[in-house]
Amino acid sequence: MGHHPYYMVDFMSKPIAIRRLTALSLLTLLSACGNQSATKDPEQLIPLARAEMQAFRFNEARKLLKKVENPFPETDPRHAELLYLRALSYWQSLPPVPADVEASVPLFMRAAELAPEANFAAACLLYVGRIYDLRDYQDDPPRWEEAREAYQKVVDNFPDSQEAAEARIRISMTHLKQIQDADKMAQGRDELVSWLDQHEEDAMAPVVATFLAGLYDFHYTEPKQALKYYQIADKLGFVNQTRAGNYLWRMHELALEEKQIENAAEYCRRIVEDFSRSGRGYEAWLVLKQLAKDHPRLELDVPEFQDFENRSSDSSDAGDAK
Amino acid sequence: MKKINTNWIGFGILVCAWTFSAVRYAGISTNLRAEESESDGSKRVIRVLHWQLEPGYRKGIDHAIDQYNALPHVQAANVEVRQMAVTERVYAQFINVHLISGTAPDICVSGMSRLLGQGAANARYFDAISTYVKEPNPYNSEEYLPENLDPELKSFLSSSAWSETFSDGMLGGWDDQLQDYFSVPVSSWGALRVFSNQEMVLEIKEFARKAMAEGSAPWLKNLLEEDKLLTVDDAFRSWLASDEMPNSLGRFFFICSAVEPYGESIGHDNLAAISASNYGAGLLDWLFRVALTAKMAPIIDVNHNGINDGWEILGGWQSGTWDFNNPVLKNGFFDANRFIARFYPVGYLGLDREQAVRRFLNGNAVFIGSGGWDASTMFRGAEGSFTVKVLGPQPSVEGERWYPYSAGVQNEAETRMGVPMSIYKQSRNKEWALDFLRYLSSFPVNEEMNRIAGWVPVVVGAIPEEHMLPFLPYTQGIKPSNGLSLNHIPPPVRSAYEQQFPLYQSGDISYDEFIAALASAFTHERNGIDRMWWNDFVSGQDRARSTDRAMVLVRLQAEEAGWNETLLNKQSNLMESSLQGHDGFGSPYRFHTLFPKRDFPEY
Incomplete structure (x- = not known):
């Protein structure tokens, strides 16, 4: 075949088209009966499986790995890596097969045990926690005790890994998911507060701060605490810039509630200047103008409201067909 | 006489149908084979799949493609871009089949298909392009930009990241769940608007002026005294005396209310105020839905994320935080909805989009609601018959019936650019597909392509056709x-x-x-x-x-x-x-x- 990415190109252009079509149908049937995509070359197994997974083709990776004997001896690091990838493909294939999901747990555990130095070892334990924690298939109840145990192993055995931060947060979330139990909720919240105090440099810190702000704002209705954590998230930098305008808008509302007029004005100014695409630009500009009027002593700076650059001054008079 | 076995007729039809489809199949395959031969001769064909069959769009794309194919480095590489326009009726099935079978075109407009709306489907079928959007678009370099372009804009376009050169910051190509850019938006159909027949509106205004001077018309008495649509003050009189189009919700409905008596006065009994149909009726929701419900937001948005989610609306009703007797809803939003329905033609829910458009273009309706995608149809269809004027947002002003319940018009600042083109993961020509998308979304090409198409360009500073200006996003108002x-x-x-x-x-x-x-x-x-x-x-x-x-x-x-x-x-x-x-x-x-x-x- 050449470069053509299209279909039915090669086999219908000659006079024997019908025969070819029949042959194609038979071939399709035969290939469907014996679909074995496993490669014979053991060296290629790992890169192929990784490539399939990175393309979101977990089912194909599963087909590739399921029926293959692990060709590497246990002493070879690739043995553990293959176990890890096999477990991953079992767990992530769709639709989920309960037996496969359950079978992935011992594979992850074994891989972590065989290669504790490997860069996937922490992930193995984290994923065991996720399997217990999340609903992978219908009637898959949360097993939070087991999940916490697996997460804790990540924290204990790989304290400096990226996975440790996630595991720590996930442990707190297993408490926060028990919503009717106020003590559990408070335990989860306090754990996150404490983690954030000690890990402000972590990439996950602004995420946790934003989550705590929302928790205090909605569940606990404590505006002061909500504002405090929004301010921490803002200082660290909101990770999702597409939501930053909304967070700043809420911060201005909370700041007004807390009589922090200058802060409220500053949040509005930033929305007008940096996040007008959040849809709050005009409202923020109106608030800012009002604050400047109500508090002349503060000498608030009101920037000009920037309309879209390619807009006409009076669009309703455009559109003339005659 | 020997009876004919009717089974043979059926069999004959079957054979004919089979033969016809086989011949057609072979014909198409031969063409494709010819193209494949070109590929064998090292020609690379890049296909662009989309469903935009509105007048002018394919012409616009063709224009850009012809220019691209003529570029020296494209010719040197023996590359050719071709477009494939497929009707939206079958687009979803078409793209689904080819994505799954690994035979999709190199560039596809993502969307329409449910398959692509599920979870991580974008990552499965299309290439993430985040790495490239951080670099400047080479086709925005100074050598490609018009000489007379504003130097500041020139410098911005040539030095900024590709994503920053889009009016929406390329958010139209962003997948929030996967946190990656997966497509390049190339056009925007702009916002929802109301198309009006200018001459007819002016005649109705004159008719209303006379009725007001006489002071005895029952329709006017009802409108002002019973419906309390608006207060007749100097500002209203001055507007009525002018040739201005309606510029407030009350004035818009004033014109609508005068249509029936005006029609009777000229013997035009079929004249409708609004050409609604099962397609267009919902579009007029745009006029007042946000304005007349936004005052509910402080009691609905309990998690304060700035969005009135479905669970907040229903959970709030369940908890008794609000009910349907709230004046904002009862006397505002729902009242306005019942009011507007007076002006729809009888049986409008049985009418389709084409019938509604035809009614408007034939001069049997004064207004019709639609978006920028219908602009070319409206303007071209009315040419020589009447002048189409596009009405912008219609705020409720003091003295009008719904003013106490209105929170102001909605803005369109979050409008995302459309026609998002993605690169198919299994394409063999990814680098050329990317190159073409860069070309298509460069300032001069995107502006010209969309001007020909009659759509709104997506690049900062690019100016659309004059008749598309009213469809540019309106930024002054409340968040939708x-x-x-x-x-x-x-x-x-x-x-x-x-x-x-x-x-x-x-x-x-x-x-x-x-x-x-x-x-x-x-x-x-x-x-x-x-x-x-x-x-x-x-x-x-x-x-x-x-x-x-x-x-x-x-x-x-x-x-x-x-x-x-x-x-x-x-x-x-x-x-x-x-x-x-x-x-x-x-x-x-x-x-x-x-x-x-x-x-x-x-x-």
Whole structure:
């Protein structure tokens, strides 16, 4: 075949088209009966499986790995890596097969045990926690005790890994998911507060701060605490810039509630200047103008409201067909 | 006489149909084979698949393609771009089949297909382009930009990241769940608007002026004294005396109200104020939905995220925070909806889009609601007959019937650019596909292509055709998510709303009957609001699982490349999504926060 990415190109252009079509149908049937995509070359197994997974083709990776004997001896690091990838493909294939999901747990555990130095070892334990924690298939109840145990192993055995931060947060979330139990909720919240105090440099810190702000704002209705954590998230930098305008808008509302007029004005100014695409630009500009009027002593700076650059001054008079 | 076996007729038809399709199949295949021969001769054909069959769009794309194919480096590489336009009726099936079978064109407009709306489908079928959008677009370099272009704009376009050169910051190509750019938007159809017949509006204004001078017309008396549509003050008189189009909700409805008596006065009994149909009726919702519901936001938006989510609307009703007797809803939004229905043609729900457009273009209606995608149809269709004027937002002003309930018009600042083109993951010509998309979204090409197409360009500083100017996003107003989308409430109770609302709107049932029917549906044991909580829980768990899968993918990348800033940022974003959804327990979390003492509903 050449470069053509299209279909039915090669086999219908000659006079024997019908025969070819029949042959194609038979071939399709035969290939469907014996679909074995496993490669014979053991060296290629790992890169192929990784490539399939990175393309979101977990089912194909599963087909590739399921029926293959692990060709590497246990002493070879690739043995553990293959176990890890096999477990991953079992767990992530769709639709989920309960037996496969359950079978992935011992594979992850074994891989972590065989290669504790490997860069996937922490992930193995984290994923065991996720399997217990999340609903992978219908009637898959949360097993939070087991999940916490697996997460804790990540924290204990790989304290400096990226996975440790996630595991720590996930442990707190297993408490926060028990919503009717106020003590559990408070335990989860306090754990996150404490983690954030000690890990402000972590990439996950602004995420946790934003989550705590929302928790205090909605569940606990404590505006002061909500504002405090929004301010921490803002200082660290909101990770999702597409939501930053909304967070700043809420911060201005909370700041007004807390009589922090200058802060409220500053949040509005930033929305007008940096996040007008959040849809709050005009409202923020109106608030800012009002604050400047109500508090002349503060000498608030009101920037000009920037309309879209390619807009006409009076669009309703455009559109003339005659 | 020997009887003919009718089975043979059927068989004959079958054979004919088979032969016809075989010949057609062979014909198409031969053409494709010819193209393939070109490929064998090292020619690379890049296909662009889309469903934009509106007048002018294919011409615009063809123009850009011809220019691209003529570029020296493209010719030297023996590359040729071709477009494939497929009707939207079959687009979803077409793209689904080819994505799954690995035979999709190199560039596809993503969307329309449900397959692509599921979880991580974008990552499965299309290439992420985040790496490239941070670099400047080479086709925005000074040598490609017009000489007389503003130097500041020139410098911005040539030095900025590709994503920054889009009017929406390229958010139209962003996948928030996967935290990656997956497509390049190339056109925008702009916002929803009202098209009007200018001459007719002016004649109606003159008719109304006379009626006001005489002071005895019953329609006018009813409108001003019973309906209390607006206050006749100097500003209104001055507007009525001018040739200005309606510029407030009250004035718009004033013209609508005068259409019937005006039609009778000139013997035009079929004249409708608004050419509504089963397609266009909902589009006029745009005129006042956000304005007349946004005052509910402070009591609905309990999690303060700036969006009135379906669970907040229904949960708030369930907890008694609000009800349908709230004046903002009863006297504002629903009253305006019933009022506007007076001006729809009889049986409008049985009419389709084409019939509505034809009614307007034939001069049998004064207004029609639609978007920029219909602009060419309207302007070309009315040419030589009447002048089409496009009405912008219509705010309620003091003295008008709905002014006390209005929070102001909505803005369109969050408008995302459309026609998002993605690069198929299994394309063999990815680098050329990317190159063509850069070319198509460069300032001069995008502007010209969209001017020919009659759409709005997506690049900063690019100017659309004059008649498209009214469709540019309106930025002064309140955020649309302040409003309530009652027709988008969650499915268990949505159907009740969808069934009852038209009955209320057409006057078949009273407001009390309408809200009683809704209350009955909302409290239904099996399919009421409680069911929504459970459904949300199930889908929330699926979403958590899907987010987790995306995090696994990022970690796989990190295992090969190490944790760099991009991957860490992506993982943090995904973690934020996960926590925002309370890791799959968002629905119980929200339910128990609203109802601490109730058990979570299970089905």
